[in-house]
Amino acid sequence: MTAFLSVRDLSVRFATEDGVVRAVDGLSFDVERGRTLGIVGESGSGKSVTNLSVLGLHDRRTTEIEGRILLDGQDLTTAPESVLEKLRGNRMAMIFQDSLTALSPYYTVGRQIAEPFRKHTGASRREARLRAVEMLEKVGIPNAALRVDDYPHQFSGGMRQRAMIAMALVCDPELLIADEPTTALDVTVQAQILDLLKDLQQQTGSAIVLITHDLGVVAGTADDVLVMYAGRAVERGTAREVLRSPRHPYTWGLLGSMARLTSPVDEPLTPIPGSPPSLLDPPPGCPFHPRCAYVARVGGDRCRTERPELPEGRGAACHLPDGAGKGRTR
Ligand SMILES: Nc1ncnc2c1ncn2[C@@H]1O[C@H](COP(=O)(O)OP(=O)(O)OP(=O)(O)O)[C@@H](O)[C@H]1O
Numbered sequence: 001m002t003a004f005l006s007v008r009d010l011s012v013r014f015a016t017e018d019g020v021v022r023a024v025d026g027l028s029f030d031v032e033r034g035r036t037l038g039i040v041g042e043s044g045s046g047k048s049v050t051n052l053s054v055l056g057l058h059d060r061r062t063t064e065i066e067g068r069i070l071l072d073g074q075d076l077t078t079a080p081e082s083v084l085e086k087l088r089g090n091r092m093a094m095i096f097q098d099s100l101t102a103l104s105p106y107y108t109v110g111r112q113i114a115e116p117f118r119k120h121t122g123a124s125r126r127e128a129r130l131r132a133v134e135m136l137e138k139v140g141i142p143n144a145a146l147r148v149d150d151y152p153h154q155f156s157g158g159m160r161q162r163a164m165i166a167m168a169l170v171c172d173p174e175l176l177i178a179d180e181p182t183t184a185l186d187v188t189v190q191a192q193i194l195d196l197l198k199d200l201q202q203q204t205g206s207a208i209v210l211i212t213h214d215l216g217v218v219a220g221t222a223d224d225v226l227v228m229y230a231g232r233a234v235e236r237g238t239a240r241e242v243l244r245s246p247r248h249p250y251t252w253g254l255l256g257s258m259a260r261l262t263s264p265v266d267e268p269l270t271p272i273p274g275s276p277p278s279l280l281d282p283p284p285g286c287p288f289h290p291r292c293a294y295v296a297r298v299g300g301d302r303c304r305t306e307r308p309e310l311p312e313g314r315g316a317a318c319h320l321p322d323g324a325g326k327g328r329t330r
């Protein structure tokens with residue numbers, strides 16, 4: 001049985017003036033209905049590119065996508081744009097990192113929430129408007145019945161982010177991709193939004209992919225975790241496994257940068273000395289080797305020449321023997 005969302009061996013390459021950017025390289029993961037997968041990794045690790053691929057939002061002229069993306073058994077990589085358009089906003093929806101790019105300045109907030117609902121459910125204008133007000137209330141916009149007629153520029157940044165969440169949730173999507181949905185919001189609103197996502201999941205059994213820099217959010221919200229580095233998955237497991245007994249040196253670094261597991265960390269992760277490699281010319285062997293403190297422990301040239309693979313299920317893409325991280329268990 002394939003999972004509700006099953007991504008297999010996904011590679012995404014962009015043709016640019018400087019050469020080919022290998023943004024995602026051989027990535028596989030599954031998300032079941034009713035479960036939340038947290039995707040974590042430093043800036044530029046390929047989190048957004050991966051999920052834009054799932055929604056079919058890359059420019060097909062400059063993007064080369066290989067591998068399979070199955071939603072409920074249907075391959076999205078080969079689906080025509082008309083099919084993807086029907087799925088987006090209805091069966092799958094995304095909350096974008098940047099609310100300004102996702103909302104049109106020319107239409108009222110209410111209309112932008114109501115339109116997809118009308119389109120996908122055939123509701124009347126009046127019903128759709130009521131639904132928009134209801135959604136704005138749900139995401140905590142005060143005076144929703146009045147604010148529904150505002151334009152995005154009349155909303156604050158935090159309110160726009162919430163409006164976008166309302167837009168994504170209006171059709172009760174079966175797959176919701178939330179890309180840093182709460183980063184711009186204050187802690188109280190963050191908690192409200194995460195609760196809202198959980199409520200949605202309980203009511204509709206939706207699958208959620210939650211992209212975040214904030215390991216506190218992962219600890220509180222995700223069932224499973226995928227750690228990404230330089231376009232590849234380097235560790236996967238349940239949230240408990242990954243947070244409590246991480247196996248990859250990169251994950252050790254990420255967790256080491258976290259003051260306390262339960263406290264929200266708003267800052268981007270800068271855990272480990274050095275910076276991620278250029279994706280125009282990724283290093284051979286393990287992509288993490290230029291920054292890794294354990295190369296000598298593995299010995300020889302292995303880390304520099306032999307690429308470690310991530311096994312299916314619980315595991316890490318690293319040549320260190322399992323258990324080498326003993327003593328690091330949190
Ligand atoms: N359209 C594009 N053309 C060329 N390169 C791109 C394009 N989109 C993304 N990239 C590159 O792909 C890599 C992965 O980007 P991505 O946006 O997925 O990172 P991310 O993990 O979401 O980072 P952040 O945490 O900062 O959002 C980056 O090096 C980025 O510069």
Ligand code: SF4
Pocket residue numbers: 248249250286287288289290292293294295298303308317318319320
């Ligand atoms: S394979 Fe080698 S370089 Fe890569 S994370 Fe493991 S020890 Fe570090």
Ligand SMILES: [Mg+2]
Pocket residue numbers: 047048049097179
């Ligand atoms: Mg991103």
